[in-house]
Every structure is written in C-alpha cells, then in structure tokens.
Amino acid sequence: MNIDYEYLSRIRRAVTLYTNRKTSNILEGDFHSIHKGRSMDFEDLKEYTPGDEVHDIDWKSSSRMGTILVRRYMTDRRHNMMFVCDCGTKMTGDTPSGEAKKELALMTFGTMAYIAGRNGADYALSFPNASGAFMSMFKSGADHLERLLYEYQKCVTTDGAQDITKTLKDVINNVHKRMIIFLITDVSTLATIDKNLIRAITMDHDLVAIGIQDAGLTGQNVFDLDVGRYERFFFSHNAKLRELEQGIRTEEADIINENCRQGRASVVSIKKESEIIDNIILLLERYRHGNYGYITTTV
Secondary structure: OOOOHHHHHHHHHHHHHHOOOOOOOOOOOOOHHHHEOOOOOEEEEEEOOOOOOHHHEOHHHHHHHOOOEEEEEEOOOOOEEEEEEOOOHHHHOEOOOOOEHHHHHHHHHHHHHHHHHHOOOEEEEEEOOOOOOEEOOOEOOHHHHHHHHHHHHHHOOOOOOOOHHHHHHHHHHHOOOOOEEEEEEEHHHHOOOOHHHHHHHHOOOEEEEEEEOOOOOOOOOOEEOOOOEEOOHHHHOOHHHHHHHHHHHHHHHHHHHHHHHHHOOEEEEEOOHHHHHHHHHHHHHHHHOOOOEEEOOOO
8 A cells, every 4th residue: 555655744744844833732612512420520710690500509619609510520531533535537637726626625634633642532434435434434544544544545536426524424323422513614615514403413512614715717827627628718707707716715615614613613715725733723713713614814
C-alpha cells in the first residue's frame, strides 16, 4: 500500500505553527456539554433550572449566594469525533484562490484529526462510496490517521452511491454513542442540508462544519466540470451572469447561516490551505461560546 506521507508532513508543520499560540489544546472545554452526568468529577456550580436533579443542589453555596445553585459533574469519557467528509466530481474543482478542493478537504481532515488525537480523542471517518458509506472504527494514533487519510484520498474524487446528507443520516442512525461531528464539504452542499436534519443531529451530538468555497463561474479560465471543457469567453466574462452568481452565493450563505443558527451548529468557510489552522481555531472558539451560524472568513 502506497501512502502519501507528504500529507502527514504538511499536517505536522501546520500543527507546529499553532503551538506558538497561548495554548495548543483547542479542544479543551469546547465540547464538554454533551457529556454531562453524575460522576466523581465535580466541574462547577450553576443556577438551578426546572429539570435539574434536586439531589445536586449545593445548599451551603446557595445560602451564601442567595440563589439556588446545583453542582455539575463531568464524566471521564474520551471524546468521540466523527469526521463526515464529502466525495464526488465536485471535489475535483478549484477554490477562488486556485487551489484544489480535494487537497483542502484532505488537509482539513488530517489537521483536525491529528489535533484531536493529540488531545486524547478517538476519531472515525465516514464518507460516501460505491457501497453507500465508508465508516471506520473510533481509534487514535498515527497508524489510524495514515490509514484514514489513504482511504479518503482514494475516494475523494469518486462519485459514491449516495450524497453527504444520506451519509450523515447513516452516521447518526448506526453509531450509538455521542459524538462531535465534524463535517467537511463545499459551501453549495451545505446549503442543501435540511434544517431538520441539523436539528436531529444536534439533539444528541455536537456539529461543526467547514465549507470549502468554489471557484467562480465567471472570470479567467473557467472550467465547467459538468461538460468537461473551459467555458466560452462570452459567458465567463458576462457582467450580468457575474451579478447573478453573486446573488446565488449570498442566498446560499443566508440559508446556511439560518439553518445552522436554529440548529445550534457552527460553520466557517475556507478557500486556501493557509486558512485551515486559523479557521479551525475560529470555528471551535465560536462553537464554544455559542456563536452558531455561518461566517465567511477572509484570513
């Protein structure tokens, strides 16, 4: 089996850049909300709300503060992170910066999986393939990452038997554990994901996503993937078509933002490799602070 180790070396270099920040543990505290429960690990106090366990009321602290406070506990489970990554002909396209979408998808998955493993999480990968959906075991470690990178690299530009929406449904229906679901697809596909599916996912799991931006339909050297040729100058440089395209992209962004805001999911977009680290950090920080919805970044 020939593994492209260049991806791993690029991932390691990218992660090293982030260690110069105040902390390299960007998962710390981000996703604890899905693991609340009774255990020996006390976390903090919060104000009582209907539905909280009466047995968790801290009467001494409540007396001092003048309001009813309950103890919150943290289970000692390892995080489970499921990467749901898109495949197909659309991933053979380019971004507005001219970089290959498939390269950004692979690099984003590899970078985040590497960081997750370094932070003690087990992770798995799922993507559409000819049989419906590939779905790996939850593990961690360099060997696991290399195998998943190789599997995804083989299929990232191959059209599967189903779309990414069906893969998401397969994941939540067949994996019976709570997960951090990290979705990697393009922006146009994000706009097609039904808001009810987003809500169904976030009822039991955490959902964050990165949307890879598509190159424009107008401009220099525009290649049409559907027909397999470069677009004619008359169309690729038409001002009216450019205006219509910008309107469609604005509409897509509004749909993604509203669906994710209502469904309590956070999304950012990328268009080049140099944005991956900063935008992953931005994404997790936004989610940690409850900033749901979609933000288009220009790092």
